[in-house]
Amino acid sequence: MIEVQHITKRYGRVTAVDDVSFRVEKGEILGFLGPNGAGKTTTMRILTGYMPPSEGRAVVAGFDVFDHPIDAKRRTGYLPETPPLYPDMSVREYLDFVAKIKGVAPRDRKQRVTTVMERTRVADMANRHCGKLSKGYRQRVGLAQALIHNPEVLILDEPTAGLDPKQIIETRDLIRSLAGDHTVVLSTHILPEVAQTCQRVVIINKGRVVAVDTPDNLTARLKGAATMYVQIDAAGADAAAALSAVPGVTRVASADQRGVMAADTVPLAATGPVAFEVESEPEVDVRRDLARAVVTRGWGLLELRPVRMSLEDVFLQVTTEERPEEAPHA
Amino acid sequence: MRNTLAIADKEVRSYFASPIAYIIIGLFALLFGFFFYVYLMAFNQQSQQMMQFGGGGGANINQMMIRGLFQNAAVIILFVMPMITMRTYSEEKRSGTIELLLTSPVSDLEIILGKYLGALTLYATMLLVTMIYMGILFKIGQPEWRPIATGYLGLLLMGGCFLSAGLLISSLTKNQIVAGFLTFATFLMLWIINWPGEYSGPTTRDLLNYLSITQHFDDFARGVIDTKDVAYYLSFITFGLFLTAKSVDSERWRG
Numbered sequence: 001m002i003e004v005q006h007i008t009k010r011y012g013r014v015t016a017v018d019d020v021s022f023r024v025e026k027g028e029i030l031g032f033l034g035p036n037g038a039g040k041t042t043t044m045r046i047l048t049g050y051m052p053p054s055e056g057r058a059v060v061a062g063f064d065v066f067d068h069p070i071d072a073k074r075r076t077g078y079l080p081e082t083p084p085l086y087p088d089m090s091v092r093e094y095l096d097f098v099a100k101i102k103g104v105a106p107r108d109r110k111q112r113v114t115t116v117m118e119r120t121r122v123a124d125m126a127n128r129h130c131g132k133l134s135k136g137y138r139q140r141v142g143l144a145q146a147l148i149h150n151p152e153v154l155i156l157d158e159p160t161a162g163l164d165p166k167q168i169i170e171t172r173d174l175i176r177s178l179a180g181d182h183t184v185v186l187s188t189h190i191l192p193e194v195a196q197t198c199q200r201v202v203i204i205n206k207g208r209v210v211a212v213d214t215p216d217n218l219t220a221r222l223k224g225a226a227t228m229y230v231q232i233d234a235a236g237a238d239a240a241a242a243l244s245a246v247p248g249v250t251r252v253a254s255a256d257q258r259g260v261m262a263a264d265t266v267p268l269a270a271t272g273p274v275a276f277e278v279e280s281e282p283e284v285d286v287r288r289d290l291a292r293a294v295v296t297r298g299w300g301l302l303e304l305r306p307v308r309m310s311l312e313d314v315f316l317q318v319t320t321e322e323r324p325e326e327a328p329h330a
Numbered sequence: 331m332r333n334t335l336a337i338a339d340k341e342v343r344s345y346f347a348s349p350i351a352y353i354i355i356g357l358f359a360l361l362f363g364f365f366f367y368v369y370l371m372a373f374n375q376q377s378q379q380m381m382q383f384g385g386g387g388g389a390n391i392n393q394m395m396i397r398g399l400f401q402n403a404a405v406i407i408l409f410v411m412p413m414i415t416m417r418t419y420s421e422e423k424r425s426g427t428i429e430l431l432l433t434s435p436v437s438d439l440e441i442i443l444g445k446y447l448g449a450l451t452l453y454a455t456m457l458l459v460t461m462i463y464m465g466i467l468f469k470i471g472q473p474e475w476r477p478i479a480t481g482y483l484g485l486l487l488m489g490g491c492f493l494s495a496g497l498l499i500s501s502l503t504k505n506q507i508v509a510g511f512l513t514f515a516t517f518l519m520l521w522i523i524n525w526p527g528e529y530s531g532p533t534t535r536d537l538l539n540y541l542s543i544t545q546h547f548d549d550f551a552r553g554v555i556d557t558k559d560v561a562y563y564l565s566f567i568t569f570g571l572f573l574t575a576k577s578v579d580s581e582r583w584r585g
Contacts, residue, residue, distance in 0.1 A: 088347035
C-alpha cells in the first residue's frame with residue numbers, strides 16, 4: 001500500500017533523511033519510532049506530498065506522490081505534528097471545509113462530518129471555535145480532519161501527543177479499529193504505544209532506518225545474549241559464584257527490587273530469597289544446568305524464567321549502537 | 331474550480347470572523363466619506379462663484395469632483411491593501427495550516443486563486459459600501475454615470491494589482507508584520523516610480539510612467555477605458571499570481 005524507496009532529503013548541507021526504504025502492507029499499522037529529530041516528520045511530509053524528496057521515490061496507494069500528487073493525496077489522510085486548525089472556524093465549519101477540499105461529494109459531506117465527529121469524540125464541541133479548544137480536543141479534531149474523506153492511507157504524526165491518559169487509550173483504540181480498512185503509519189517516541197498499537201515497527205535514528213520488524217521479533221532478535229531471571233532461596237550462601245560456574249553462563253548480576261547491579265558489589269543476602277539476572281551465550285539453553293546447580297546444593301529454586309527486553313531497551317540499544325560508528329566523523 | 335471557490339469562501343469567512351474586515355471596510359468608507367465631503371464643499375463653492383460671474387452653464391460635477399475623489403480613494407487603498415494581504419499566506423505558514431492545504435488534493439494554483447478571489451471579494455465589498463456616496467451625489471446633482479463606473483473599474487483593477495503583489499509578498503515570509511511592511515513599501519514604490527521621470531529624458535520618462543501603477547489609473551478616473559491600461563493591470567495581476575505560484579513551489583523544495 002505504501003512503498004518507500006531509497007528516500008533521501010537534504011536541507012542545504014543537513015541530511016534529514018538518508019536512504020530510507022520500507023513497505024507497508026494494506027491494512028497494516030506501522031509504527032515509526034525514533035528520538036526527536038530522527039527524521040520521522042520529514043519522512044511523513046514526503047509521504048503526504050507536502051515536500052518532494054531530494055532522492056528516491058514514494059508510492060502511496062498505487063500512485064507516485066511526486067508524479068501523481070493529486071491522486072495520491074486523495075487517498076491519504078494526514079495529521080501533522082501540530083493539528084492544522086483555523087482558529088476562527090467552528091469545529092463543524094472546519095471539518096466541512098476540509099471535506100470540500102478533500103473532494104468529499106457535496107451530498108455526503110454533512111453525514112461524513114457527523115460520522116467523524118462521533119468517531120473521534122468531538123461532537124460535543126461541534127460549534128466551538130477551533131481556537132478555543134483544549135489541546136486534547138485540538139488533537140482529536142486534527143484526527144477527524146485526517147479521516148474525513150475516508151482515506152485508504154492514514155499518516156499520523158504523533159497522534160497521542162498532548163492527550164491525557166484516558167484519551168490516549170481511546171485514541172489508540174480508534175487507531176487499532178482503523179486497521180484493516182485503512183493502512184496506518186504513525187510516528188511516536190512513546191515506546192509502549194508502538195507495542196500496543198502497531199503490527200510492525202520501523203526504528204529510525206539520525207535519518208536512517210535502524211531496524212524494521214514486529215515488536216515481538218525486535219524484542220527477541222535484538223536481545224543478543226539470552227537472559228534468565230533466577231530467584232533462589234539460599235540464605236547466606238554465595239549463590240552468585242555457583243551460578244557463574246554453570247557452563248555457558250557469561251555474566252551474573254543481582255536483580256532485586258532496587259534494580260540490577262553487578263553481583264560482586266552486593267553483600268550476600270543474610271536471609272530470604274535472592275534474585276539474579278543470568279546472561280548466557282546465545283543459542284545455549286542453560287536452564288537445566290542452572291536448575292541442577294541450585295537444587296543439588298539444597299537451595300530452593302523459586303523462579304526461573306527468560307527475561308524479555310522491553311521495547312524501550314531495544315530502542316535504546318539500537319539507537320545507541322549507532323553512536324560509535326558516527327564518532328569518527330565528529 | 332470547486333476547490334478554488336471552497337478556499338475563497340474560507341478566506342472570506344476568516345476575514346469576517348475577525349475584526350479585520352469590519353475595520354478595513356469601516357475606515358475606508360469613513361475616509362472616502364471625508365474626501366467626498368471636502369470635494370463636495372469645494373465644488374459647491376466653485377459652482378456658486380461660477381453662477382455669480384455667469385460662467386457658461388454651471389460647473390461640471392464629473393470633472394471637478396469625481397476625478398479628484400477617485401484619485402484620493404486610490405491613495406487610501408494604498409494604505410489599506412497591505413492589511414488585507416499580509417496574513418493570507420504568512421498566517422497559514424505560522425499556524426501550520428499550510429500543511430493541510432498542501433497535502434490536500436488541490437493544486438497550488440487552485441489555492442492561490444482561491445486566496446486571491448477571497449481577498450478580491452473583501453476589496454469589492456469595500457468599494458461597494460462607498461457607492462452610498464455616489465447615491466447621494468445622484469440625489470443632489472446630475473453627474474454622468476459613465477465616469478463613475480469606469481472609476482470603480484479602475485479602482486478594482488488597480489486594487490487587484492496590489493492584492494496580487496501582496497499575496498506574493500505574503501507567500502515569502504512567515505511574519506505578518508514583515509509581509510505588511512514589505513507590501514506597503516512595494517506599493518509605495520510602484521506609486522512614485524514615475525517621479526524621477528520628470529527630470530529625465532523622454533524615453534526614461536515614458537518607461538517610468540508606464541511602470542507606475544497610478545499613471546494608468548488617471549484615464550479611468552477621467553472616464554476613459556484604454557486597452558493599454560487594462561492590459562497593464564491584467565498582466566500585472568497575472569504576473570503576480572504566477573510568481574506566487576513559483577514562490578509556493580520553491581518553498582516546497584526548500585522545505
